Each structure stands twice: as C-alpha cells, then as structure tokens.
Amino acid sequence: MLERLRDAGLRPTRQRLALARLLFGGGNRHVTAEQLHAEARREEIPVSLATIYNTLNQFRKAGLLREVVVDSGRSWFDTNLENHHHFFHEATGALTDFEAEGLAVEGVPRAPAGTEIDRVEVIVRLRDAG
C-alpha cells in the first residue's frame, strides 16, 4: 500500500494509508465521501471530512480511483479501474459494476471538431420490477 502511494507521488501519511487500506484492501468497491468518512469513524481512524475529500480527489488524479456521476448531488468513487460500466438503481441509489467484456457500443458518431473521445460510459438505469 505504501508502495502504491509512493508510486502515485503521494506521501504515505497515516490518513492516506488507512484510507487506502479501506478502499483497496478488499475487492472492488464504490464509495461516496460521506460513506468513507462514516466507515473510517467506525474503524476509529482519526480523519476529518476535509481530508476524505482531499484524499479521494488526489487518488482520482493519481489514477487510483475513478469518479462516477450517476446522481446529481453527490459523487461516487470506484476502485475498479478496468473497463466496465454501471447499473444504477434509482430507487435505492445502489451502484453496481458490470464488465465491459461482452458489451459492445457500435456506431458512436465521430467527436465534434477540436475534440476527441475520452471515454464512452454506459449507465443502465434500473427500476423495481413490476
């Protein structure tokens, strides 16, 4: 973990190490800042909300996290850096990955002049079955 932070050009401070362990210690996950803060408090990691925000943004800039926007009003951060897409269940706010493997997006028009395609994002919005 220490290595990972150093490689990203980030000083391995107590807070960053602890948060990195929470984020990258298990499998892939999605968190909001508030969620991660609550989790840190539960684990008795002394860290302020400001640092949670700083750290999430630094990790994102360093390419350790991806930001997912599905929900106006808050940001999700995703530890899964593989090529993949998302289910978003509007009713519950649950966000789930699905692999890009098997999914094909064909016929994307060319980017407007002066721009190029950065990323094609697919969001599958779910509702309760009825």
Place this chain on the structure above:
Amino acid sequence: MLERLRDAGLRPTRQRLALARLLFGGGNRHVTAEQLHAEARREEIPVSLATIYNTLNQFRKAGLLREVVVDSGRSWFDTNLENHHHFFHEATGALTDFEAEGLAVEGVPRAPAGTEIDRVEVIVRLRDAG
C-alpha cells in the same frame, strides 16, 4: 402550448406558459435551472428561482423534459424526448445530443433480480483534441 400544459395536468399559469415558450418554442435544447432563470430575467419574465425549479421538476414528471446527469453538482434538463444520447465536453461543460439511430449497445447483461432495465444511457465524454 396551453394545450400541452393542460394535457400534462398542469394549470397554464403565466410563469409556466412563459417558461414552456422558452423551452419548447424553438428547437431542442438543454438548460440548467440557473440558465433558464437568467434567460427569463433577460426576457423580463417575472419568475423566481424557486418556480424555475418547481417548473422544471413538474415538466420532468409530466414527461415534457428529461433530466440528464453528467456533471456532479448540477442538473441538466433536455427538451429532446426522442431516443438519443449525449456528448459531454468536460473542459467546457457543453452538452450535445446525438441520435440513437445508428448507435447499438449490445450485450447489456440482464438486470439484477427484482429490478428491470429502465433506460440505457450512453455518455461520450470528450476532451480537447491534441
């Protein structure tokens, strides 16, 4: 316009009529609440920001507008109800439609148990060419 509001079950008040004209009077468009408010002020339509928000949400619920989330922090509303997708230019915040016709998304996995697919949204994120 009056008809359209009545059909949607919304009383055709001064404000709603004026905003409907701004939104639906020309071609398709995208607006944020603040943008629409600024535009209304310019046209000397007396309308509060609260009413802008109320109206946009009522129009959305009535199916006259679609909400587009590309940008954490604010909501866009789109008058284009046809099946289509979006370019989003991160650098400028510009949002543009492209027709779904010609675009195929294949291999979308089945929805998790208890849910069904509401909508498959494709967002093509753009960066400056270079």
Place this chain on the structure above:
DNA sequence: CCAATAAATTAGAACGAATCTAAACTGTTG
C-alpha cells in the same frame, strides 16, 4: 538523531445547487 522545511491535516467558515416554508396571489369551479 535532530532541526528545518515543505507538505498534509484540521475545524470551521463559506459556497453553490436545490429544497422547503408559510404567506401572498391567481386560476378555476360552481
């Protein structure tokens, strides 16, 4: 190992988008 320095963390203030409140106003109905 320690002092100096630069970087990181912090509490709390501040911000912007959006919603809420309760009072005033307006469209509709009978």
Place this chain on the structure above:
DNA sequence: CAACAGTTTAGATTCGTTCTAATTTATTGG
C-alpha cells in the same frame, strides 16, 4: 363573482463540497 385549491414567492434552510488559516506531520540534510 365568491370561494377554494393550486401556484408563486422571498428568504431561510439543507446538503454536498471546497476553502481558509492555523496546527501537525513526514522528509531531508546536517
């Protein structure tokens, strides 16, 4: 046209996020 439900409003409030300035911590060079 009176009564009433629905609408609009200014301003307060909420929420997520960023900023600020002071404190603390990691790194480095001696």
